[in-house]
Amino acid sequence: MSDYGHIFPLWRAAAGGAWQRYTGHAFVAGLCDGSLPRAAFLHYLTQDYLFLIHFSRAWALAVTKAETPDEMRICAATVHALIDEEMRLHVKTCAEAGISEAALQAAEERVENLAYTRYVLDAGHSGDFLDLLAALAPCVLGYGEIGARLMRAAGETPYADWIATYGGAEYQQVCHGVGALIDGAVARRIGDAPQASARWATLCHRFTLATRLEAGFWDMGLAP
Amino acid sequence: MSDYGHIFPLWRAAAGGAWQRYTGHAFVAGLCDGSLPRAAFLHYLTQDYLFLIHFSRAWALAVTKAETPDEMRICAATVHALIDEEMRLHVKTCAEAGISEAALQAAEERVENLAYTRYVLDAGHSGDFLDLLAALAPCVLGYGEIGARLMRAAGETPYADWIATYGGAEYQQVCHGVGALIDGAVARRIGDAPQASARWATLCHRFTLATRLEAGFWDMGLAP
């Protein structure tokens, strides 16, 4: 497992079985061995397009809550990567499958999708930069972990592009950057012994809840 | 049907079948004729306690987005009514059923619950006062409509207290106040022909989506 810094593995351990349920989900196994039905994948891509809109909004919210120019810069670069690269990729992949961008935008958000993105946004609005990062981390870093594992494990699968996106060097670098952002942000606000701090349980709770919502997103993916 | 002003019936009509699915839900029928299982009701009350916390936060957000002292005053009074009266009532009812306030606070929020309250909060953060009111209205005014109908229709039912709360004069007055707040806020921001305005579709969409999420909340209530 990739660690992407010091804090992420602590949060991941705190999430316990929820992390396994997310990263070892049947949807992921289906991407790996190619058994995932195409309809499920396209349904997932459509919902994920809507997800990315609101997830980009959450990273933009992080820019407004950062305390240093460097924190701002990394969050702004992530917004840019999500809007200008990851969303474009979804549009392209969906277009190849006959789903237009207009259709993507008009799709009805499923409740599992609404719950997840709006929870992350609310983590930011109700808390501070760390609360928001703890809710953003499971998606960004979990996809990195899944991608890296599937790069090594996958056989012949129609989902090789998806795997290459998240397992590839560029996305892995994003994950290392976000891991370092989290480490620095925690050190700056909680100090060197974060696990001993009064806030630790709250941050772990946010990470774990977002992890549960990720697993729910895969569940939804399997039920078009 | 109660109209609670001019705008609410227009939004309700725009929601179409979603409004019927919400206000005519099997959960509501079960409250009316007493056939709702006690376990479902207590499960609903527990989730509704968590709902009220975040719904109160959304009304507090409305205070921050109001444009006149009168708008602020009505929203602040609603926060007070929710926190100091409605939540207290839930705590009391649950305590009588052997569920402590600590247990209420520790309950895990269901995804249908998360999706609803966080969507409402996000409507406020992403839009203006009207966007927030359109997302708040289905709960407040739908409960008023259901309560008033069940006051007339209900026979012997163990849920008479619930019905009396929302069908009673005090809550009906809250609904008339909120209806007037909406009418005034729309007139102030969109003018006299709101249905012709460019924003109308967006507001109707927010109202309809919140209505769908209310129906999902009843679904959840039936599936403890």
Next chain:
Amino acid sequence: MSDYGHIFPLWRAAAGGAWQRYTGHAFVAGLCDGSLPRAAFLHYLTQDYLFLIHFSRAWALAVTKAETPDEMRICAATVHALIDEEMRLHVKTCAEAGISEAALQAAEERVENLAYTRYVLDAGHSGDFLDLLAALAPCVLGYGEIGARLMRAAGETPYADWIATYGGAEYQQVCHGVGALIDGAVARRIGDAPQASARWATLCHRFTLATRLEAGFWDMGLAP
């Protein structure tokens, strides 16, 4: 000096000379001995009316950022007290001086006023509940401290009503409540040794900056 709990005196000490400049300002001395020109007082009251609108919004924002029902309840009660009592008092006092509520609402916010309230709101939006409380504290508790001191020190002065408002038992109780809210919120989020925490300097900075802005508000009061 009143202490209103454990954290406030620490923040006050951290603010150093800025606290003296605020609470020992010539405007305050003029309220105490009655030498403050009536025009300055009415100018201050008018700006303070606008201040209270945005300060109430900031307390409402605190409701949205609280983590416990008790935190929510105290913040909501403060919103209510500000909107329904303190603002009403301003309206009444101004009306007696021939300034209508419409004139109050139409007054142009001075830059010192804008800077202060919008800084407090931004402290809440960019940070968490503690960041907001640290920015709210100087006004609430400083007025308590000034009021209590002037109750003892004031001679014959036309500003006896103002002094009685903030020096009186009711407002002093509010201050003790807010002091306890701060103590509890700090303990919950930073633990028992807040001065050793990485966040302490940031919180002291927020308190000190809001204190500076309070002194600027008095400066503005003297320059109608």
Next chain:
Amino acid sequence: MSDYGHIFPLWRAAAGGAWQRYTGHAFVAGLCDGSLPRAAFLHYLTQDYLFLIHFSRAWALAVTKAETPDEMRICAATVHALIDEEMRLHVKTCAEAGISEAALQAAEERVENLAYTRYVLDAGHSGDFLDLLAALAPCVLGYGEIGARLMRAAGETPYADWIATYGGAEYQQVCHGVGALIDGAVARRIGDAPQASARWATLCHRFTLATRLEAGFWDMGLAP
């Protein structure tokens, strides 16, 4: 005068004399003919560095309040341009004058600066996307107008770089893009006759107040 679209000239006209006071300020005249004291310029640059941090946060907030992927994209690109280009330019210019980035970050925000940026952020938090754009527009488009005028008018001046930055093709293109963003956002939310809409006065008020705060910023620039 450049028009940068349809809505901006209407807002500019509504601002009346405040617009002249801003764009025709003595500070601007001093940039143009080179008579501005170096100390005033460096003081301005230092405060403007802090301004850009919070102005970038406001554009990031706009990403969270956009309704279409295109609106998001333009706002995100603006955040990027501000953080990665304009702020870097300030750091470079200040470094050449012996002011380090650490000194920039440690500088005390002046009240005129606080009032302006926090007002813009609050316009976004209390209103919707349009409220925020109306508060953002005077800075972006006013600098474009000033830059374009000074490109034609300036003689020998040590501030030629500043003039070239805002009068140059790249920044002028940004202004045309922001003007188009505003036109589209207004059409989408208010329709084809915005001046007849109930919201028009509020939007003009936001634009005018931000314009006043811009003039105050120049005043501050002249008073190091």
